[in-house]
Amino acid sequence: MREHILELIQEKKNIPPLPDILHRLEAKIGSPKSQVSDIAILIETEPILSGRLIQLSNSVFFGGSGSKVERLPDAIIRLGLKMILDLAYTLELPQLFLRESDLNQKKFWQHSLAVAILARLLAEHLEELHCEPDPCYLSGLMHDIGIMVFNFIVPQEYNAFLKEVRGIDKPLQVLEQKRFGIAHPELGAEFIKKWWPIPAEVTLSVEKHFLEMSEKGKKYPVLLSVIMANDIANHFGMGHGISAHKETPDRSFMQGCGLTPDLLEDLVGKTRDSLHMAQEVLYK
Missing domain, CATH: 1.10.3210.10 (Hypothetical protein af1432)
Known part of the structure; x- marks a missing residue:
């Protein structure tokens, strides 16, 4: 066995690929030339991911305090780039292996x-x-x-x-x-x-x-x-x-x-x- x-x-047919958004996000965050606006534009190509990151940014544990964040660039600033990448993995990985x-x-x-x-x-x-x-x-x-x-x-x-x-x-x-x-x-x-x-x-x-x-x-x-x-x-x-x-x-x-x-x-x-x-x- x-x-x-x-x-x-x-065999590639048996393997769920790592989502392309994670590859691109890793590259953007790893580039010294990237700005918050560049990261936001990339994440906004995935509306569900974008919305859930905004929700998480308003959680106290993940950095939320004070005024409510409603825009992705503000969520990125509040969470930080490293946390954004961690949470993107957290949100994306469970979707790869969905099966009864x-x-x-x-x-x-x-x-x-x-x-x-x-x-x-x-x-x-x-x-x-x-x-x-x-x-x-x-x-x-x-x-x-x-x-x-x-x-x-x-x-x-x-x-x-x-x-x-x-x-x-x-x-x-x-x-x-x-x-x-x-x-x-x-x-x-x-x-x-x-x-x-x-x-x-x-x-x-x-x-x-x-x-x-x-x-x-x-x-x-x-x-x-x-x-x-x-x-x-x-x-x-x-x-x-x-x-x-x-x-x-x-x-x-x-x-x-x-x-x-x-x-x-x-x-x-x-x-x-x-x-x-x-x-x-x-x-x-």
Whole structure:
């Protein structure tokens, strides 16, 4: 089964392409010559994306305060270019893998968003990580993309698998490896390497996010932020709901990184608030 699955992700007909708007937006935002008006003109070619970004800019968590923003250029200024790109990925990715299945896709993407937000918050608050927040968000958002790839390229087999493993207290990647010869972290990374121009540190986070927290992980701070965020999200009831298994976060390691119990509670609260505020815009 492993060889068959890896062959399928080599075939373009089986692969949802990364939306062209994301390619163009990456290029515009990465160009030192681009101005806010250039970014706005590009995004306005996608009216639904434009409208939802304006809505998100009025959310307190995503920068909204004071007067209501009604124009896209004002939304871009309020959110900032990096956040605009992150939210464009957040809005576009769930549309790529839409398919009837037993997988609760809304819950899946809410979990992915929770890990993205937590990973960014950890990078912002923990000096010990020595980590830039921007790649942490995209890494968190994409960390479980291999689950969606499974669901997209072998839907019947994966749906049958989901029914069988429901309630089993073992890590999902262990169960997948036993059934398919490959698990979602490796599959997601192979998929991204083949088809999506995503930074290597994001791909590494997708491939290794199931590892335990450790001092060795500090060599790869983006990955470590995602491992921590994923464990925290699962422990505090923000999981994807596929597997009954839950890792217990290594609190002593996290405290060694500066994540005190009070700060942990604060970051979890902020994440829950942001999910509540964003859900009507992101996943309707």
